[in-house]
Amino acid sequence: MSEFGAFRPPPDILPEAAATRGRAGRAGRGRPAPGRPGESRWRRPGFVRLLGVVLLVLLWVYIAFINENVPGITEVLAFLWTELSGGSHGGMVLRGEFWPPLLDSLQRYAIGLIIGIPMGVALGLLVGASSVARGLLNDTTLALLGLPTVVWAFLAFLWFGLTDSGPIIAVVLTVVPFVAVNVSAGVRSIDRGLVEMSRSFRVPWPRLTGTLLLGGTLPSACTGIRLAFTAGWNSLLIVEWFGATSGVGWRARFWYDALRYPGFVAWVLVYVVLIVLLDRLMLRPLERRAFRWSERPVLVAR
Amino acid sequence: MSAVPSVAPDAISQLSAQELRRSVWRRWGLRSTVVIGWVVFVGVWYLFSSFLGQALLPPLHTVVNRAWELITEGGFGSNLISSVTRLVGGFLLALVAGTGVGLLIAYNDWWRNLLQGPLQLIISLPTISLAVMTLILFGISPLGPVLMTMLVAIPYITMNVAQGITGVDRKLIVMSEAFGRTRRQIVKDILVPSSILSTLGGARLAFAVAWRMELLAEVFASSQGIGFQIRRSFESYDTQAMLAWTVLFVAVMLLFENFVLRRIDRWAGRWRMQDWGANP
Numbered sequence: 001m002s003e004f005g006a007f008r009p010p011p012d013i014l015p016e017a018a019a020t021r022g023r024a025g026r027a028g029r030g031r032p033a034p035g036r037p038g039e040s041r042w043r044r045p046g047f048v049r050l051l052g053v054v055l056l057v058l059l060w061v062y063i064a065f066i067n068e069n070v071p072g073i074t075e076v077l078a079f080l081w082t083e084l085s086g087g088s089h090g091g092m093v094l095r096g097e098f099w100p101p102l103l104d105s106l107q108r109y110a111i112g113l114i115i116g117i118p119m120g121v122a123l124g125l126l127v128g129a130s131s132v133a134r135g136l137l138n139d140t141t142l143a144l145l146g147l148p149t150v151v152w153a154f155l156a157f158l159w160f161g162l163t164d165s166g167p168i169i170a171v172v173l174t175v176v177p178f179v180a181v182n183v184s185a186g187v188r189s190i191d192r193g194l195v196e197m198s199r200s201f202r203v204p205w206p207r208l209t210g211t212l213l214l215g216g217t218l219p220s221a222c223t224g225i226r227l228a229f230t231a232g233w234n235s236l237l238i239v240e241w242f243g244a245t246s247g248v249g250w251r252a253r254f255w256y257d258a259l260r261y262p263g264f265v266a267w268v269l270v271y272v273v274l275i276v277l278l279d280r281l282m283l284r285p286l287e288r289r290a291f292r293w294s295e296r297p298v299l300v301a302r
Numbered sequence: 303m304s305a306v307p308s309v310a311p312d313a314i315s316q317l318s319a320q321e322l323r324r325s326v327w328r329r330w331g332l333r334s335t336v337v338i339g340w341v342v343f344v345g346v347w348y349l350f351s352s353f354l355g356q357a358l359l360p361p362l363h364t365v366v367n368r369a370w371e372l373i374t375e376g377g378f379g380s381n382l383i384s385s386v387t388r389l390v391g392g393f394l395l396a397l398v399a400g401t402g403v404g405l406l407i408a409y410n411d412w413w414r415n416l417l418q419g420p421l422q423l424i425i426s427l428p429t430i431s432l433a434v435m436t437l438i439l440f441g442i443s444p445l446g447p448v449l450m451t452m453l454v455a456i457p458y459i460t461m462n463v464a465q466g467i468t469g470v471d472r473k474l475i476v477m478s479e480a481f482g483r484t485r486r487q488i489v490k491d492i493l494v495p496s497s498i499l500s501t502l503g504g505a506r507l508a509f510a511v512a513w514r515m516e517l518l519a520e521v522f523a524s525s526q527g528i529g530f531q532i533r534r535s536f537e538s539y540d541t542q543a544m545l546a547w548t549v550l551f552v553a554v555m556l557l558f559e560n561f562v563l564r565r566i567d568r569w570a571g572r573w574r575m576q577d578w579g580a581n582p
Contacts (some may be wrong), residue, residue, distance in 0.1 A: 048415035056420050069438050135335025140343045146556050148514045149429070150521055150529075151548045154536045159358055230426070238430045238518075249430070261438060268431040276426050 071262040080266040089260075097251065102270070105247040108164060109236050112171025116232070117225060120176040124183025124221070134184075145177035149235040157243030167239045167247065174235040175228040182224025186217035222290040226283040233275050360542040368546040378550060385527040385551070388444060389516045392451025393509060400456045400508070401501070404463025414464075421457045429454070429518050437523040447519035447527075454515045455508040462504020466497030498570045506563050513555050 041047055057073065064072040071079075082089055083096040123141070126133040152170050160166035190212060198208050240249025248267055255263025344362055351359040360368075372378040407414045432450050440446035470493055478488050520529025528551045535543035 043412060045411070045415045048412055049418055052416040052419040055416075056423065063439075067439060131332055132335050135332050136339035136342065138339070139336060140339055143343075143556075146552050147548065148517050148552070150518050151532065151544070154532070154544060155359075155541075158536075158539070158541060159354060234428045234430070237428050241430055252431075252434075256434060264434065264438075268427070268435075271428050271431060272423070272426055275428075276422075279426070 069261065071265055075262040076265045076269065079260075079262040080269065083263070083266060089263075101246055101248050101251040105167075105236060105240065105249065108167045108247065109171060109233060112168045112232055112236065113175060113229070115168070116172040116175030117179055117228065119172070120179025120224070120228065121183050121221065123176065124180040124224075125187060125217075127180065128184035128187025128217075141177050141180055144173070145181065149174060149231070149238055152235060153238040153242055156239055162243055162245050166243055167236050170235045170239040171232045175232045178228040178231055179221070179224045182227070183217060183221045186220030186224075187213070189220065190216035218290040219287070222283075222287040226279070226287055229278060229283055230275060233271070237271060357539070358541060360545065364542055365545045365549065368542050369550050372543075372546055372550065378547075381526060381528050381531055381547075382551070382554065384444075385516065385520065385529065388447045388520075388527070389451060389513055392448040392516065393455055393512050395448070396452040396455035396459055396508060396512065397505060399452065400459025400504075401463050403456065404460040404501075405467065407460065408464040408467035417460075421460060424453060424457050429515055432515065433518045433522040436519050440523065442523050442525055444524070446523045447516055447529075450519045451512045451516045455512040458508035458511060459501070459504045462500050462507070463497070466500030466504075467493065469500065470496045495573050499567070502563075502567050502570055506559065506567070509563065510559060517551070 060070075060073060064070045079089075081087075083098045086096045086098070088095055123137065127137050127141070128134075149170075152173050156166040156170040156173075160169060194212055195208075198212060236247075237249040237252075240247040241253045244250045248270065252264050252267035252271075255261070255267070347359070347362050351361045356364075369378075403413075403417065407417060432454065436446035436450045440449070474492050474496075475488060478492060483491075517529040517532070520527040521533045524530045528547055531547045532544055535541075535547065
């Protein structure tokens with residue numbers, strides 16, 4: 001499988017608990033009889049999920065307690081509030097800044113994605129459809145995909161210095177291979193028989209492209225784009241950490257260098273919240289939409 | 303097997319000879335495109351290096367020379383060993399922990415719901431913040447990179463183990479029980495073989511994530527290893543050395559992923575090939 005399509009995303013939703021619910025199910029943990037009144041709340045999924053998050057927060061509190069370097073949760077939230085409200089950060093003349101770095105980064109991120117995704121799609125279509133292009137570009141793209149992000153970040157910094165282009169180029173370089181790999185896998189997954197059939201039935205090519213190529217490629221392309229969003233954000237942060245004078249990565253580093261760890265952790269929270277929101281509100285629904293056709297049984301539809 | 307055409311034997315042999323020749327040509331044509339692709343890649347590299355200047359992107363041959371120097375006298379071996387030791391340590395820990403958690407999740411809804419949040423958090427934490435946290439939590443020590451490598455690898459292994467177990471054909475298990483097989487037999491002959499492919503897929507993905515994390519953790523919180531060397535060359539603006547370290551390490555990792563791990567995959571998936579013919 002030394003070829004395009006080797007990159008699969010992690011399954012985003014944990015699978016339902018074992019299908020082996022029959023007698024074999026008892027090979028696992030004991031499953032008490034359902035419907036026992038006293039226990040029902042402890043088994044409600046929403047409650048248990050919340051419990052997981054609460055335990056995570058408790059773990060944080062515990063680590064902050066035993067390690068004096070780790071800021072506590074209240075410190076971090078207070079710091080975040082100062083950043084947000086533009087208040088003063090204590091003795092120095094430092095004022096809170098939240099929107100300028102965030103908007104700077106989002107702008108770079110957006111430009112990088114707008115350049116990178118179409119490039120990746122084009123490259124992926126080319127490599128997926130033509131075996132000559134595949135031979136020419138497959139290995140080299142994979143080699144570039146293999147390069148760790150931090151090295152791209154260093155190179156972008158060396159080449160472009162402290163400008164906006166460094167982070168943008170790094171985003172582009174991360175996004176292109178991710179999208180290309182998945183788009184080409186999508187193209188190659190299209191059933192050859194369907195193509196042949198459409199040819200024999202003389203389906204006009206606009207419709208062939210629209211229905212078959214687009215429909216067949218879309219799910220895997222969407223997965224690639226979703227992965228690219230995460231990876232691009234990741235590399236943007238790395239580049240901004242090492243070589244930028246604005247942006248969220250720079251801000252986190254600023255507080256880290258000033259030994260104000262609450263500031264650093266506050267910004268990490270912002271990173272996580274941002275990428276999770278983006279994923280949940282925009283990318284997942286899109287992906288589900290793209291996958292919809294493949295789940296509907298064709299013969300019984302409507 | 304494709305249908306046998308109903309023509310005279312002579313014609314068949316002629317036809318297949320022709321097709322053979324054509325397919326040989328096609329194969330060599332495709333192989334040559336790969337070579338051409340690499341030649342173009344190298345050409346683009348030289349073009350860029352003349353465009354950006356030697357300091358920013360040294361020409362390929364100087365990087366190769368430098369890499370050779372690093373191997374023979376620059377301490378590549380010792381740095382590689384220290385990086386790989388941590389990587390393998392973290393990865394093995396993750397394999398054990400991830401498999402355990404995966405089994406737990408596969409058989410128990412309660413644990414699945416409990417761990418969903420934490421696992422999602424680990425996946426969505428940017429690697430840079432993990433690397434910096436390593437430094438804050440553990441300072442410059444070998445322990446930090448090992449633990450971070452383990453941490454990032456766990457979700458991938460967990461999810462794939464759980465998926466593998468969940469995907470086992472229930473009917474096979476029910477049937478085995480009906481025929482009075484022991485639990486040990488069921489585990490050994492059904493559960494393990496049918497979930498191992500998904501598990502190994504997860505392990506491969508986890509490995510790809512793990513070595514990148516390990517490298518980044520070394521960039522921040524280490525005083526030896528390849529990551530540290532990359533950072534040192536970056537800080538002294540020695541692009542040549544930086545690229546040489548990178549290329550060497552990435553080559554080792556990709557070779558490992560593509561040959562060793564893939565071979566293990568094929569070995570574990572043997573039963574599939576034998577039983578039902580070549581399933582794609």
